[in-house]
Amino acid sequence: MVWYGCKLPIVADACQVHNERMPVCIGLMGDQSVSVLRDTGCSTVVVKRELVDDEQMTGGTETCILIDGTVRRTPVAEIEIETPYYMGKVKAACTDNPLYDVIIETCQVLVMKN
Secondary structure, eight states: OEETTEEOOEEOOOOOOTTOOOOEEEEEETTEEEEEEEETTOSSOEEEGGGSOGGGEEEEEEEEEETTSOEEEEEEEEEEEEOSSOEEEEEEEEESSOSSSEEEEHHHHHHHHO
């Protein structure tokens, strides 16, 4: 979404539709086991803030648009993850209560597969 000439990442909210399973797996963030959602409606990476060490915080922020149109500014961390969808370092928006520990944007998945 473009807002005042800037492209803002969209964080879509996951839901269960017609009893279909969400594309969730278990991955690693450092030495922590985390639940990971691959979200086709998300254009950034989101991580649960309590799982991030203070040293991983970049000091930057990212403005995200949630599925209900709410605009929220979140702190950014650089984390290392190991999942079937993506492995390596990535910058992630930190939120207090995401539905899953880590939510990965589709673009990150496509980069990993190529």
